[in-house]
Amino acid sequence: MTRRSLLLTLALLGACPLFAQNTTWTAAQAQDWYGKQPWLVGSNYMPANAINQLEMWQAETFDPRRIDLELGWAESLGMNTMRVFLHDLVWQEGSEGFRQRIDTFLGIAAKHHIKPMFVLFDSCWDPAPAQGKQREPVPGVHNSGWVQGPGMAALQDPAQEVRLHAYVKGVVAAFGQDPRVLAWDVWNEPDNDNHSSYGTREPKNKTELVLALLPKAFAWAREAKPSQPLTSGIWKGDWTSLDAMGPMGKLQIQLSDVISFHSYEKPEAFEKRITDLEKLGKPLLCTEYMARGNGSTFEGSLPIAKKHHVAAMNWGFVAGKTQTFLPWDSWQKPYTDREPAVWFHEVFRTDGAPYDPKEVALIRELTGATK
Numbered sequence: 001m002t003r004r005s006l007l008l009t010l011a012l013l014g015a016c017p018l019f020a021q022n023t024t025w026t027a028a029q030a031q032d033w034y035g036k037q038p039w040l041v042g043s044n045y046m047p048a049n050a051i052n053q054l055e056m057w058q059a060e061t062f063d064p065r066r067i068d069l070e071l072g073w074a075e076s077l078g079m080n081t082m083r084v085f086l087h088d089l090v091w092q093e094g095s096e097g098f099r100q101r102i103d104t105f106l107g108i109a110a111k112h113h114i115k116p117m118f119v120l121f122d123s124c125w126d127p128a129p130a131q132g133k134q135r136e137p138v139p140g141v142h143n144s145g146w147v148q149g150p151g152m153a154a155l156q157d158p159a160q161e162v163r164l165h166a167y168v169k170g171v172v173a174a175f176g177q178d179p180r181v182l183a184w185d186v187w188n189e190p191d192n193d194n195h196s197s198y199g200t201r202e203p204k205n206k207t208e209l210v211l212a213l214l215p216k217a218f219a220w221a222r223e224a225k226p227s228q229p230l231t232s233g234i235w236k237g238d239w240t241s242l243d244a245m246g247p248m249g250k251l252q253i254q255l256s257d258v259i260s261f262h263s264y265e266k267p268e269a270f271e272k273r274i275t276d277l278e279k280l281g282k283p284l285l286c287t288e289y290m291a292r293g294n295g296s297t298f299e300g301s302l303p304i305a306k307k308h309h310v311a312a313m314n315w316g317f318v319a320g321k322t323q324t325f326l327p328w329d330s331w332q333k334p335y336t337d338r339e340p341a342v343w344f345h346e347v348f349r350t351d352g353a354p355y356d357p358k359e360v361a362l363i364r365e366l367t368g369a370t371k
Helices: 003-015 017-021 027-035 053-057 064-076 088-093 095-111 158-175 206-223 247-255 267-278 298-307 357-367
Strands: 041-044 081-085 117-122 183-188 259-262 284-288 311-315
Touching: 041 357, 053 088, 053 095, 064 095, 081 311, 088 095, 088 158, 095 158, 117 158, 117 206, 158 206, 183 206, 206 247, 259 267, 267 284, 267 298, 298 311, 298 357
Parallel strands: 041 081, 041 311, 081 117, 117 183, 259 284, 284 311
Antiparallel strands: none
C-alpha cells in the first residue's frame, strides 16, 4: 500500500460518522486524570508459565497463585502498574468465565497496590492464533509463541467485526468503571508488519485493514463509557509534529485520550521522544522500553522518565516461556546452546532472583520503595 493510498484511507475515515463518535478527552481532562495518579512505574506482564495471552487467560492454564507470587515481587520494587494483554479468542470461548478471571486478576493486583492497563488488540508476532493448548517455546527464540489478536483470519473477514465488537464493548463495559483498572490500550503497534519473524505470512494489505478497524475499536470501547482513558502507543517514525507522523501514528494520537509510546532507544533519543511529544499537551505514558542490548536500560531511561513525570512500563518482568530475555535477533540465530551475555528484557529470573541486583536497587530507589 502506498503512502498516498494510506492518506486517502485516513481522510475517508476522518469523514465517516463512526470516526466522529470517537470524541477524545481534551488536554485539560487528560491532565486532570493524570494529576490524580502517582508516578506510574511497572512492566509489561506475562506470568512465567504462560507463553502468550491465551495461555495466561484460558481457564485450563490461568494460574492465580503464580500471578500472586510474581506481582508480590513487583510490589517489592514499588511498581504500581502493569500492562497486561487480553485476547478476543478467550472472550469467544466463554465471556463470563473470562470476566471472572479478569476480576480475579484485578483482585490480586489490588492486593499488591497495582492498577493494570489492559491491552485489547495486538498486531505483533504470530498472525494465526488458535484456542486450546498452546505450543511449547521454540528453543533459543525470543517470544516464539506470542500471538496477534485479532488474528489474520478475523482481520480479513468483515463478518467477524460483530464478534470483535462484542469482545471490546463487553470487556470495557464490565470493568470501565472499576477503580482497579488504570487505562485501556486499544491496539498495540497496529502497523507492525513483523518483517523479521512472521512477515511472509502477513496479509499484504494488513496496514490498510488495521487503519479501517482501529477507529471502530476505539468507538466500541467508548460505547461502554469507561471512566479510564483510552490510548494506543506510537512506536516508530518522526514525532517532531503531528504532521510529521505517518497515517497510523497520526490516527493513534487523534483517537487517544492520553499519549502512549514505545522507545527502545538510548537515553538521549528516549528523552528526545519525550520532549517531542510534550508539545501535544497531554500526559505521556511510555508503555514499552528497556532492551539492554539495544542501549535502552533502566539506568538510562527510568531517571529521565521520572524527571519528565512520564509513566514507564518496561517490557518483560519474569523470565519464562516467552523467553524475551533473548534478543530479537534470536529469530535469525537461536540461542540454543547458551544464555546471552546480556539479557535483553526481564527483571527477575523464574525463581524470583533479580537478573541484576543493581537494577532492582535503582528501581526501588526511584520509586521510593526503599523508604
